[in-house]
Amino acid sequence: MSESVSLPNAGRFFEIRFESIGGLGAHAAGQVLATAAVVRMGLNGAHFSSYGSEKKGSLVRSFVRLGPADRPIRTSAPVETPDAIVVFHAALLRNPATLAGLKKDGTFIYNAPPGLVPEELAALPRTARVIRVDALGIAVKEQSRPNAVLLGTLCGAFPFLDAGQVLEALSEEFTGRHPEAVASNERAFRCGATQFEALAGVGRAEGDLPATLSEPAWGYETQPIGGIIPEPGNTVWNDLSASRTGWLPVLDRAKCIHCGLCDLVCPDLCLVWGDGEDGGKFERELMGVDYRYCKGCLRCVESCPTGALAKEAETPGLADGLRVPLFPDVIG
Ligand code: SF4
Ligand code: SF4
Structure with a gap:
């Protein structure tokens, strides 16, 4: 020592x-x-x-x-x-x-x-x-x-x-x-x-910042009746962006055969499907990824047989630019 x-x-x-x-x-x-x-x-x-x-x-x-x-x-x-x-x-x-x-x-x-x-x-x-x-x-x-x-x-x-x-x-x-x-x-x-x-010159507040309250937001005296969850953390409002550790799956639609293997392995159902057509026949097609729910596990990339999904380093703004919203009527 x-x-x-x-x-x-x-x-x-x-x-x-x-x-x-x-x-x-x-x-x-x-x-x-x-x-x-x-x-x-x-x-x-x-x-x-x-x-x-x-x-x-x-x-x-x-x-x-x-x-x-x-x-x-x-x-x-x-x-x-x-x-x-x-x-x-x-x-x-x-x-x-x-x-x-x-x-x-x-x-x-x-x-x-x-x-x-x-x-x-x-x-x-x-x-x-x-x-x-x-x-x-x-x-x-x-x-x-x-x-x-x-x-x-x-x-x-x-x-x-x-x-x-x-x-x-x-x-x-x-x-x-x-x-x-x-x-x-x-x-x-x-x-x-x-x-x-x-x-330099980042902060503008004066003095020490106030500490957060260590009391829970809801206690036995204040919790809503009937088990209502007023601030949902596990629904469409959830955001898993912060779980990614530097990599994103990026879709090249030209290489995609819409086989759905990626969707089978994705634990968070982040892949967004839409209506399309192949030779005059209706088919469901992969439109992209809703990165809001994507934690970057890259299972989809590993499972893709054509290389349509590839791993890319996440740079600021990349996910927002490529995101295809899963619930556009709720969160665009
Ligand atoms: S696994 Fe690959 S080819 Fe199949 S739907 Fe997903 S991205 Fe497209
Ligand atoms: S990286 Fe993981 S969470 Fe994101 S779309 Fe692929 S399988 Fe889903």
């Missing part, structure tokens, strides 16, 4: 919140960071995550709390007023809860390729530091995952987090279970630690 490091905010804990989607590795990142802090950096640390029952696709929050070795951490409450927020998927920026509670001198790291800054980020504190890193792009190139890249960026942004120790903890985590991934994770981590950009 190295000598204990000094935290940047003497007198209180340093708190980090990872905002993610199941499958992007936020829980593992939190675990690696807290382990490195406690075992290798001489700090006190605590980590836990909150997530749904699904293995992939649902919202995941992972919390890391660090403190000096002589100050026990006696709380396991969620981190509501973080010093740093790390966002694993740009689609999460649409949710105001993602930004909630950031301190006015906090750091906001988000995963997105270079380009326009989402207007939602204007809600960040004017004095907060905003960092963008193309974690998905780096992860795809290095055959790793966004969590390794974002851990690197976090260490790059906060020198008190000893990058060498965190990287060793990351490698140790994978040596036993996935030794083949150690080298690619190391490359991704190192890229993340250097290939990020600090953005």
Whole structure:
């Protein structure tokens, strides 16, 4: 174990919140960071995550709390007023809860390729530091995952987090279970630690952001009568865009023979069919994909016998441009 490091905010804990989607590795990142802090950096640390029952696709929050070795951490409450927020998927920026509670001198790291800054980020504190890193792009190139890249960026942004120790903890985590991934994770981590950009003039809010209420929206005193679900999350209003991890199925209609094999294997019924004609005979034809419901599992691509569905890297706006709505009368 190295000598204990000094935290940047003497007198209180340093708190980090990872905002993610199941499958992007936020829980593992939190675990690696807290382990490195406690075992290798001489700090006190605590980590836990909150997530749904699904293995992939649902919202995941992972919390890391660090403190000096002589100050026990006696709380396991969620981190509501973080010093740093790390966002694993740009689609999460649409949710105001993602930004909630950031301190006015906090750091906001988000995963997105270079380009326009989402207007939602204007809600960040004017004095907060905003960092963008193309974690998905780096992860795809290095055959790793966004969590390794974002851990690197976090260490790059906060020198008190000893990058060498965190990287060793990351490698140790994978040596036993996935030794083949150690080298690619190391490359991704190192890229993340250097290939990020600090953005100026993003936030416009004054002071600390308010924390979200930890009370559930509906309780025994307020829930609607009769089991009504007023905010449906599993119906046509659902949006699985944030579940994709960098790849999309893209249809080339000229190669499609409308055999329907893709539809048989799609777990979310995202393929949209319409009326067509072949040699004067009526037939149902595949019109495209409603990416709103597509989680990017690519089973459809694997099953397509003609190559009409192919895997493409998701770039900003690609899904919106190609989307064929499944329920145009409800959500166009
Ligand atoms: S499996 Fe391929 S060829 Fe068959 S309907 Fe789907 S996209 Fe078209
Ligand atoms: S990648 Fe293909 S099979 Fe998977 S959810 Fe999307 S459309 Fe369905």
